[in-house]
Amino acid sequence: MGKWIAIVVGAVVVLAGAAFASLYLVFPRVSEPGTIKVDRTLERVQRGTYLANAVMGCVDCHSRHEEDIYSMPPVRTAEFGGGLVFSREMGLPGNIVSRNITPGVMEDWTDGEFVRAITAGVSRDGRVLFPVMPYHTYGTLDREDIYSVVAYLRVIQKVTRAVPDTEIDFPVSLLIRLTPADPTFHTRPNPRDTVAYGRYMVAAAGCAECHTQRDAQGNPAGPAFGGGQDMLMPRKFLARPANITPDTATGIGTWTKEAFIARFKSRTEAEYRTMRVEPGQPNTFMPWWAYASMTPEDLAAIYDYLRTVAPVSNKVVTFEPR
Numbered sequence: 575m576g577k578w579i580a581i582v583v584g585a586v587v588v589l590a591g592a593a594f595a596s597l598y599l600v601f602p603r604v605s606e607p608g609t610i611k612v613d614r615t616l617e618r619v620q621r622g623t624y625l626a627n628a629v630m631g632c633v634d635c636h637s638r639h640e641e642d643i644y645s646m647p648p649v650r651t652a653e654f655g656g657g658l659v660f661s662r663e664m665g666l667p668g669n670i671v672s673r674n675i676t677p678g679v680m681e682d683w684t685d686g687e688f689v690r691a692i693t694a695g696v697s698r699d700g701r702v703l704f705p706v707m708p709y710h711t712y713g714t715l716d717r718e719d720i721y722s723v724v725a726y727l728r729v730i731q732k733v734t735r736a737v738p739d740t741e742i743d744f745p746v747s748l749l750i751r752l753t754p755a756d757p758t759f760h761t762r763p764n765p766r767d768t769v770a771y772g773r774y775m776v777a778a779a780g781c782a783e784c785h786t787q788r789d790a791q792g793n794p795a796g797p798a799f800g801g802g803q804d805m806l807m808p809r810k811f812l813a814r815p816a817n818i819t820p821d822t823a824t825g826i827g828t829w830t831k832e833a834f835i836a837r838f839k840s841r842t843e844a845e846y847r848t849m850r851v852e853p854g855q856p857n858t859f860m861p862w863w864a865y866a867s868m869t870p871e872d873l874a875a876i877y878d879y880l881r882t883v884a885p886v887s888n889k890v891v892t893f894e895p896r
Contacts, residue, residue, distance in 0.1 A: 607684060645862040689724060715774070786801075799817070
């Protein structure tokens, strides 16, 4: 009996070792960066400025925040310099630290390596990015929009400060090697097709990333856009994204398009920066300061698309002091 138990245990160890080895040797299965050259045209830089600052949240996630200001805008001297921590305290399997994506760190990266990290989730050194970075979504956008973001990030001010390394707990540190995939770029729809264009802008803005409940690995665990994900934020308050489905009782089903746009345009970024909050007072991680710069046309398209998603009955308390 002891001999057979030893054989079984040995076989399990060998199989487990082979599985772990395959995760390192076979995955991630993504293409090499290639010899992409992104020309820094004025049109691309202007488009990239808009996308990175007002739509895609690059500046939001890759900057430290003013935690005592409403909507927590980025620290002015640290924009795009990384250092924002998505922590174990927030329910994540480790401490995921956003990287410095300014030329102060990225100048040695090729354009192909930059594009691959944004759209496939693999860093220059082969490290897999934790999918709090929504590379799966970015990989479905228009290739030209991604190139525009890269063109813009190449010309922003350098930040040279170092940030801590990301720490991902086992076994998630192995399992995330299965998540990267090559991008499947799509052409940006004509803005005149407001629903299709709104769907595209919702993807670019990452609305579903926050407004859909997710498990610890970042996989959807609730109805799309139904809100309610518990997020323990800096200064110890619990924030939950709102229900943005067209449910009339608990979502935005009674909102008019004009009211939806007005909510985003009610203040400018500069005005948000004057709104200091004390501990225990309502705050939010929703980057109103960034989305305030979105065009009314893009906001209108987002509204038109959200009116087409399935309504979800889910009453959400968006702020709770802890």
